Amino acid sequence: MTSPNPAAKPARAKRFDGEKIVLALAAPVLAVLLSVVICSVLLATSGKNPFDAWNVMITYATKSDGQVAILNRSTTYYLAAAAAAFGFRMNLFNIGVEGQYKVAALFTAYIGSQLDLPSFIQIPLLLITAMLVGGLYASIAGLLKVFRGVSEVISTIMLNAIAVAIVGLLLVPGIFAPEKKGASNAIQTAPVSESSHFFAINTDGGPLYGFLFIAILVGVAFQFTLTRTRFGFDLRATGRSETAATASGVNVKRMIVISMVVSGALAGLIGLPELLQNSYNYGQSFQAGLGFLGISVALLGRNSPIGMAFAAVLFAFLDATGAQLPLQGGFPFEIVPVMQGTIVICVVVAYELVRRYGLKRQQQKVGAELAAQAAAAAEKKEVSA
Amino acid sequence: MRSTRTPGPRPVPPPFSLLALQRNDAPPDHQEIAITASDPAPTTGGNPSAGTATPAVELRGITKRFPGVVANHDINLTVRTGTVHALMGENGAGKSTLMKILYGMQKPDEGTIAINGEQCEFNTPGEAIARGIGMVHQHFMLADNLTVWENVVLGGEHLYGIGGKAKAKIKEISDQYGLGVRPDALVEDLGVADRQRVEILKVLYRGAKILILDEPTAVLVPQEVDALFDNLRELKSEGVTVIFISHKLHEVLSVADAISVIRRGTTVGDADPKSVTARQLAELMVGAELPSPESRESTVTTDEMLRVEGLRIAKTDAEGIERVVLDDISLRIHKGEILGIAGVEGNGQAELVEAVMGMLPLDGGTVTLDGKDLSGTLTRARREAGIGYIPEDRHRHGLLLEAPLWENRILGHVTERPNSKGVLLDPAAARKDTQRIVEEYDVRTPGIEVTAASLSGGNQQKLIIGREMSHEPKLLIAAHPTRGVDVGAQAQIWEHIRVAQRAGLAVLLISADLDELIGLSDTIRVIYRGRLVADADPATVTAEDLGTAMTGAAQGHIESEPEAVAEAQALAAEGTEAQSAAPTDTAPTDTADDQQAGE
Numbered sequence: 013m014t015s016p017n018p019a020a021k022p023a024r025a026k027r028f029d030g031e032k033i034v035l036a037l038a039a040p041v042l043a044v045l046l047s048v049v050i051c052s053v054l055l056a057t058s059g060k061n062p063f064d065a066w067n068v069m070i071t072y073a074t075k076s077d078g079q080v081a082i083l084n085r086s087t088t089y090y091l092a093a094a095a096a097a098f099g100f101r102m103n104l105f106n107i108g109v110e111g112q113y114k115v116a117a118l119f120t121a122y123i124g125s126q127l128d129l130p131s132f133i134q135i136p137l138l139l140i141t142a143m144l145v146g147g148l149y150a151s152i153a154g155l156l157k158v159f160r161g162v163s164e165v166i167s168t169i170m171l172n173a174i175a176v177a178i179v180g181l182l183l184v185p186g187i188f189a190p191e192k193k194g195a196s197n198a199i200q201t202a203p204v205s206e207s208s209h210f211f212a213i214n215t216d217g218g219p220l221y222g223f224l225f226i227a228i229l230v231g232v233a234f235q236f237t238l239t240r241t242r243f244g245f246d247l248r249a250t251g252r253s254e255t256a257a258t259a260s261g262v263n264v265k266r267m268i269v270i271s272m273v274v275s276g277a278l279a280g281l282i283g284l285p286e287l288l289q290n291s292y293n294y295g296q297s298f299q300a301g302l303g304f305l306g307i308s309v310a311l312l313g314r315n316s317p318i319g320m321a322f323a324a325v326l327f328a329f330l331d332a333t334g335a336q337l338p339l340q341g342g343f344p345f346e347i348v349p350v351m352q353g354t355i356v357i358c359v360v361v362a363y364e365l366v367r368r369y370g371l372k373r374q375q376q377k378v379g380a381e382l383a384a385q386a387a388a389a390a391e392k393k394e395v396s397a
Numbered sequence: 398m399r400s401t402r403t404p405g406p407r408p409v410p411p412p413f414s415l416l417a418l419q420r421n422d423a424p425p426d427h428q429e430i431a432i433t434a435s436d437p438a439p440t441t442g443g444n445p446s447a448g449t450a451t452p453a454v455e456l457r458g459i460t461k462r463f464p465g466v467v468a469n470h471d472i473n474l475t476v477r478t479g480t481v482h483a484l485m486g487e488n489g490a491g492k493s494t495l496m497k498i499l500y501g502m503q504k505p506d507e508g509t510i511a512i513n514g515e516q517c518e519f520n521t522p523g524e525a526i527a528r529g530i531g532m533v534h535q536h537f538m539l540a541d542n543l544t545v546w547e548n549v550v551l552g553g554e555h556l557y558g559i560g561g562k563a564k565a566k567i568k569e570i571s572d573q574y575g576l577g578v579r580p581d582a583l584v585e586d587l588g589v590a591d592r593q594r595v596e597i598l599k600v601l602y603r604g605a606k607i608l609i610l611d612e613p614t615a616v617l618v619p620q621e622v623d624a625l626f627d628n629l630r631e632l633k634s635e636g637v638t639v640i641f642i643s644h645k646l647h648e649v650l651s652v653a654d655a656i657s658v659i660r661r662g663t664t665v666g667d668a669d670p671k672s673v674t675a676r677q678l679a680e681l682m683v684g685a686e687l688p689s690p691e692s693r694e695s696t697v698t699t700d701e702m703l704r705v706e707g708l709r710i711a712k713t714d715a716e717g718i719e720r721v722v723l724d725d726i727s728l729r730i731h732k733g734e735i736l737g738i739a740g741v742e743g744n745g746q747a748e749l750v751e752a753v754m755g756m757l758p759l760d761g762g763t764v765t766l767d768g769k770d771l772s773g774t775l776t777r778a779r780r781e782a783g784i785g786y787i788p789e790d791r792h793r794h795g796l797l798l799e800a801p802l803w804e805n806r807i808l809g810h811v812t813e814r815p816n817s818k819g820v821l822l823d824p825a826a827a828r829k830d831t832q833r834i835v836e837e838y839d840v841r842t843p844g845i846e847v848t849a850a851s852l853s854g855g856n857q858q859k860l861i862i863g864r865e866m867s868h869e870p871k872l873l874i875a876a877h878p879t880r881g882v883d884v885g886a887q888a889q890i891w892e893h894i895r896v897a898q899r900a901g902l903a904v905l906l907i908s909a910d911l912d913e914l915i916g917l918s919d920t921i922r923v924i925y926r927g928r929l930v931a932d933a934d935p936a937t938v939t940a941e942d943l944g945t946a947m948t949g950a951a952q953g954h955i956e957s958e959p960e961a962v963a964e965a966q967a968l969a970a971e972g973t974e975a976q977s978a979a980p981t982d983t984a985p986t987d988t989a990d991d992q993q994a995g996e
Contacts, residue, residue, distance in 0.1 A: 242811050242820050249808060252797045258756055259786065259794035260809035261777030371799065371850060378851040381843040 032370065039366045040312060040319075043358035044326070051351045058344070065343045069333035076217030078332060083220060085328035086321075088285050088299075090227045092306025093324055094234055095146075095278035097315040099164075101238060102251035102271050108153055108168025109279040110303025111175030116146035117283025118179050121294035122188045124204030124287070134207045135288070139226075142284055143277035149175070150276020154269040164272065172303075183294070200295025210288040223285040230278065231317040247271060279303065308356045314363065327352060451514040453478040453607050453638040454499065459508035461494055468494040470663045472508070476607075476655070481629055481639045483653035483670075485646075485678065491662035492642050496609050499640075500532045501525035512607070531605025533596045535612045539584045546580035549599050556603065570601050575631040589741065590621040594628065607638045614648055618741055619911075619944035626652045646675040696733035697919050701768075702903035703730040703872050708752055708762035710927075722748045724927045726762070730872065735894070735904040737918030737935070739911065741947050745927035746907045747789060750876050753905065754786055755779045767871050780809060785870030787861055789877050789907070791854075795861045798850040802842065803831040805849045806864050813868055834863035839889060855886030862893055873897065876907040891917065911940040925949045937962055 052062035072078040092109060099106035106112075120142040127134060153171060156162040182188045183199055190202045212219035238244035250257040250267050258264050282302050287294060309327050313320030334348030454476040461469040469491045476482040486492045497503045499510065501519030510517050512528050519525045522532070539548050550563045557563040564580050571578040576594045584592060593613060600608060610629075614622045629639055629652055643649050649656060649670065656668040658681045666681050708726035723745050730736045740746055751757040753764055755776040763772040764779075771779050780786070786809065788794035796805050807816040807827050815826035831845045838859045842852055849857055858878070865873065875894065879887040894917065898904060908914045914921060915935040923931040923946040931946040932954055939957040946955050 240822050240824075242817050242822060245804075245807060245811050245822055248800075249797055249811075252799055253793070255793040256795060256797055256808065258776065259754070259788055260811070261775070261780045263775055263777065371848065374848060375851040378843055378847050382841050382853075 031373075035366050035370050036314070036319075039362035040323075040359055043312075043355050043362050046358050047351050047354035050354050051347050054350065055343070055347060060341075060343055064341055065337060065347065068336055068340045068343065069329075072333045072336045073329055076215065078217070078336075080215055080217035080220050081332040082325065082328045083224060084285070084289075085332050086324040087221050087224045087227045088282060088302060089305060089309050089324040089327050090320060091223075091230060091278065091285075092282045092302045093309035093313060093320040094227075094230050094306075094317070095275050095282065096303070096307045097310040097313070097320060098234065098278060099271055099275040100251075100310055100315045102247045102267060103254070104251075104268060104271050104275070105165045106150065106153070106168055106272065106275045106279075107165055107307070108150060108171045108175075108303070109275070109282070109306050110301070111168070111172035112146040112149045112276045112279035113282035113303055114179055114298075114300070115149050115175050116142045116280035117287055117298065118182060118188065118201070118294050119145045120280075120284065121201040121204060121287055124208040125202040125293070128205035128207055131207045131209075134205065135210060138204075138208055138288065139281070139284070142280035144280070146280025147273040147277035150272045150279065151269060154272030157272075158265045158268050164268075183296075189295075198295055198297065200293045200297075203292045204288065208288055209292070210284070212289055219289070221285050221289045223289060226281065226284075230281070231321060235317040243270075279306075282306065308352060311356055312359050326355075451478070452476055452511075453480075453513060454640070455511040455514075456495070456499065457509045457511070459495065459498060459505045459510075461498060461503065461505050468662055469498070469505070470661075472659070472662075472664050474657055474664060476638055476640055478513070478638050479633055479636050480654040481633055481641055481652055483641045483643060483649040483656045484659065485643060485649060485656060485681075486659035491659050493611070494662075495659065496532065496611060496640070496642060499525070500530060500609060526603055526605070529604055529606040530609065531600030531603060531607070532609040533593070533600055533611065533613060537592050537596055539592055539595060541583075541585040543584060544580065545578055545582050545584060545587070545595050545598075548584055548595060549580070549602050553599075553603050567598065567602065570598055574601065574628065574635060574637075576628060590617055590624060593617070593625065597628070597632075601637075606636070607640065608632065609640045609642070611642050613641070614643060614645060618947050619941050620948065622648060646678050649678070650675060695919060696899050696901075698732040698734070698901070700732040700901075701729055702732050702734075702766065703728075703753070703905070704763075704765040705729070705753065706763045706765070708749070708764070709760045710748055710752060710757060711760050722927050723752060726752075726927075726929055728922060728929065730903040730905060732901040732903055733898055734920065735898055735906050735918045737906045737908065737914040737921040738924050739908075739914050739921055739933075739943050739947055740924035744924050744947075746876070746924055748927070749924070750786075750789070750874055750905070750907060753779075753874060754784065777812065781812060783869070783871035785865035785868065785873040787858075787865060787873065787875045787878050789880070791857055791861055796849045796857060799848050801848055802835070802840075802845040802852075802860060803828045805860065806831040806834060806845075809864065810868050830867065834860065834867060838863035838893070855882040858882050858890065859886060862890055866893060866897060870897075870902065872903045872905065874905045874907075877909060878906070879908075879910070879913060911943055915940065915943070923947055923951075923955075931955050 048066075052066075055062040055065055073082065092113070095109045095112075096106060120138050123141050124134075124138050127137070129137065149171065150168075153162075153164045153167040156167045157164045183201070185191050185199065188201050189199050211222040213222065214220075236244075238248060246257065246262045246267060249260060250262055250264055254264055257267075283294070283298065286299055291298065305327065309320055309323045312326070313323035330348045330352055334345055337343035337347065338345050452475045454474065456472055456474040459469050459472040459474075472491070472495055474484070474495070484492055484495070494503065498505050499519075501522045501524050504518075504520065510519070512530070517524075517528055519528070540551065543551070546564055546567055549567055550557075550559050557566045567578070567580045570576070571580075574597075576598055578591070578594050578598050582591075584595065587595065597608065597610075613625060617625060626648075629641070632639055633654075641649070641653060650673075653670045656670055656673070656678065657664055658666050658668065658678065660681070668678060668681065705726060705728045708723050709721070710723040711721045726745075726749060728736065738746055738749065748757060752759060752762075755764075755771070755774060755778070759772065763770060765771065766779070766782055766784065769782060771782060774782075786795075792798060795808075797808055800808075803824070804827075807822070810816055811822070815823060815830045817823055828845060834840065835842060835845060840852070840856045840859045840863065842856060849860070852860070862878070873894070878894065879890050882890065891913075894902075894904060894906075906914065906918055908917075915938065918935050921933045921935055921938065921943065922929045923933070923943065925931075925947065926949065930949065930952050933943060933946070933956070937956045937959070939961050941961070942951070942955050942957040945951050
């Protein structure tokens, strides 16, 4: 048999890759542009000058306090995104990040307020507590799915509601909150001990959370686990095709539980920047909605560590600078959630379109190249015959 | 139903096939031999009862390009009214694309379609149906939980309503064409052949006078094939035109009135089934010499490799009734032995494979590989113990379609070298080894970074086989290893299996292709309703007798009449065996000689 099978030329591989990058960038860029247009139209119809609004946001982002605020927020968003993305990579929709981080933050705040060990023990202990609580809470959904076939989407949504109830049950004076004293109505845990405070970098724009480094570490570990370990391969294989993974020897049930736990453990970290660097306690005013925001960021960043970093910064930019809108010129802050929403909707649609287009295009390219090879081979054959 | 006969103003079409073989673009190589071998056959072709001058279907110059690939190129096809016209060609030759064009699922880039002499353009299947064209797909599209009647009426409510009138019409069609369909039967209670008849009836109900059957015999046992052919003859005598897609030579020869062969996207010739031989047809189809799964010297040893003992799997369905999927399956495969499992699909083959692979929990029994009890272990441990697996459905079980080839090379062997070291992957080594597989197994691809989805079926399969063979398996489970694979790749796949067999590999072969089973296996067991009911020696059994056993009619050891075996082998040799000379010169009658001529 004549084998028209030359070794792949590296140039060709590169060309495929270059196109891949363009395709990957096209979707989010288009989505962002489209949402800017939509929001501009919205602002214009509400009688505001959209350009002034964008100007307010961009101006704030050029200032150092704005930049620090953006980075601090992105730290939290990135952790939230990583938690959601870990499940997504194996088609496990952990919608329960929200509940997991709340429960984890509550327990961590309580333990942080009760213990006062040296920092080098206290802080790792709190990190581990947060991850353990988050992981355990998420494991409920994993076990339900494995042993009872309960969709993780349903169970995690339910667990979110239960998490609110747990917090309400425990965060009462005498249990996790100190006995009421003074005039304040707010119920919160006692402040965490001094040794629990995570380090911050002082900049012109205010303190930059040291948790940024934890987030970077999570991103690196995420990427390494997924692309360089057997576990990561199994996880991605399961995400791409559960049937093929099963046939290849992946214990899918075990993978579901593990991934759910890891996802929950990452979720446990979400509340910590706020807890250990800003509020120092867990109370009713503790920021909610981070879990859902994380899902959006993960979608926008396509579950890839680098992509999610950009997405987290973008969302943090919108949130941090959007807060300036009502203060400077009376623009409605609501324009920011609208923008985030349209970005996510556009990007989800665009990614799917790009994915299909890319797959089809590659098939055509391969077909064309093989046809060319076959034609060349046939000619040769005929000559020799 | 509008009039099917339009006494067209067209001139009488050119005389059909004066030569038995009429080539459009045959390259001037060995094929001339085939023409001369079959030459003196000056019949006017096919069925004398087909009296109309206007062909039912006339395709002229059909060209369909998919970007980068020409699927159909200048195809000409003339199908006369009231005939069974076979369209032959190997997988990927362009038959399906052509039929999709005729059925309105795709639009040709060039060329014309004329139905009963009228030029047509179809944008949707609906327009084709309105013209009286109907298609029966290879995979049935019936709702199991509905009755035959409901299935037929579904989507065609506007024709005869959904009540008594529709039922009467169904009965009428069934009687008219001798289909023997019971309108009130539940589809889930029907066998494959009955379901096929329902599909045909569905199409006729919608007024089809031109029937396209896409590989209708692929799912049938020989006896059912005969029954189907009787139905086709009945349809023909009632004036229905049948276009019959197949690549099974003997079937085509026995039922078709005319044959058109497609190769590499273009029609390479028409043949008259009365005078053409299977061998000539086969050569037309592939345009080259043919491979065959001939038996060869036995490599079977006495060392036991796989021992399956009393395997039992029972599933409890929604109604709480226990359905026994596998019952008391015991088998042994020795080193160097290929054990073939014959059976109509759905009789437990898939479950047997999954049980041995550890993908299904057992309710009883043991699986022992090379003296090691694997009964309680998981799939990964079994793979590591030396089981290679070529799955039946490679898209679902064998590949990550959207992952690059080198990641697919890791799939299933992630714990083994060269794919990983410890818990870490070794992408560089995996890539290098993928390159080696691509070269050694002749996987046609521009590189190893392309996704598996962009390869053709045959090349995907070669990649899978290369991957499984690269870990020196002790046992290879090959489920339909050449399904949906073109003839060239098929030969390579058989050869790879044989080479490994000679080196002591034990193979569990599941195949629906009885010729493949008989040709490759050392021993054949027949599975029926989850039980191994019969066994046979491939050297002394015919496909027909095997087919009988597959329907549960025969048990124990089956052995065919020696004359029948000889005849079948001669026929097979004529059809697919390359080395034997043209049958007109030296008709191979001696079985023993024939077998040795295989390699």
